[in-house]
Amino acid sequence: MNHPDVASPEQNMTLERLTSLYELIRRMNSVDDLQELLNFVIDRAMKLTGGRQGVLLLTDEYDGAPKKVAAVLGQELENSDLQRILKSVSTTVMLNVLDKGQPQLVADLPGDRRFEGHVSHDTLELKQVRSVLAVPLKTDADTVGMIYVDDPQKATFDQEDLEFLSAFASQAAIAIHRARAHQRQI
Secondary structure (H helix, E strand, C coil): CCCCCCCCHHHHHHHHHHHHHHHHHHHHCCCCCHHHHHHHHHHHHHHHHCCCEEEEEEECCCCCCEEEEEEECCEECCHHHHHHHHCCCCHHHHHHHHHHCCCEEECCHHHCHHHCCCCCHHHHHCCCCCEEEEEEEEECCEEEEEEEEEECCCCCCCHHHHHHHHHHHHHHHHHHHHHHHHHHHC
8 A cells, every 4th residue: 555645656757757847947938058958858858758869859940951969868969970870860760750740659660660661770780779759849830850769678668758758849849949049149
């Protein structure tokens, strides 16, 4: 029997996720440093989903093309790192999310019909990607980027993870859009 004052691990995770959403909203109005914000977003996305690898990709503000990897596991990267990072993730899933603007939950990449015939041997064997969570960062009609998290284990993520990351990404997109506008003003 659970003691009423003791939270279960599931309740703790939900509370931690809710706290992260509130913290993101608070930071939206107080953080002017884009890189600091990006690091916070990817760090929280990784921590709260439990994935092995995470990427926050920003798109070009004018043509929507992938511009740069903003943060990987919270580490700031240079634009030249984009090609190196893309060699370690499922670009098939990334491009699908950017193209369609819809979140993707992939429990088993090689067995997923949406990507049948599009997933390379390298993705499965060298990159060791099986489970993927990928959500667009959208404001109104614009896609400012995406959050991508993967894991080598099958079915690491579930619908609850996708719903949380989608809600988190909605708030993050607004914050990123504001931080970019602030940088342009400076």
